[in-house]
Amino acid sequence: RGFALIPEDRQREGLVQTMDIGKNLSLSSLKNYAKGIFLKSNEEESNIDKIIDEIHIKVADKRLPILSLSGGNQQKVVIGKGIMTNPKILLLDEPSRGIDIGAKTDVFEIMNHFADAGLSLLVVSSELEEIKSIADRIIVLSNGIKTAELAGDEITEDRLVMASYEGHNSGKKN
Known part of the structure; x- marks a missing residue:
């Protein structure tokens, strides 16, 4: 297919x-x-x-x-x-x-x-370093949740780490 x-x-x-x-x-x-x-x-x-x-x-x-x-x-x-x-x-x-x-x-x-x-x-x-070096576009899934879609200059380690962290905090109550 x-x-x-x-x-x-x-x-x-x-x-x-x-x-x-x-x-x-x-x-x-x-x-x-x-x-x-x-x-x-x-x-x-x-x-x-x-x-x-x-x-x-x-x-x-x-x-x-x-x-x-x-x-x-x-x-x-x-x-x-x-x-x-x-x-x-x-x-x-x-x-x-x-x-x-x-x-x-x-x-x-x-x-x-x-x-x-x-x-x-x-x-x-x-x-992270490998994916940054090869990707044209990155979609971050964290804990089953799409937390970011990045392309070009948007792809930075800080943004990737923050997007990865978001999925772990989204289900928690304050």
Whole structure:
């Protein structure tokens, strides 16, 4: 339906740990390669290779176990799996959680690349500095309440912190 989710917990929700790297990448888009009860393996393999190159997954062989990759490259596989479904909207839930600073930079470059190509990205993050650096517009939800919508020069750490605090005070009586 044009919507892909990159879950917060890549190990539990984003990867099938018993499958290899290539199969993890193509798992969500298998319907694109189906021909009756068969798979168009050449097309699947070609698209796996293309996404590995496009998002710079550091892998010696796509048939290696997914757990042979670093956390950052595993995160790239989860993002690649979502991209291979050809979504219109990509929802990334805490995309930089649990990865090193170099991998975070790579993930943000991937996000910028696809945003520049016209893909809409929704990013859920609790990291204020990261979200400030990548967002065009920020909507703050605090305690289930929309407390702010900020864009451009309105996006400051002070405003984000105050908006986050508002949701925690709105239900309290004086």
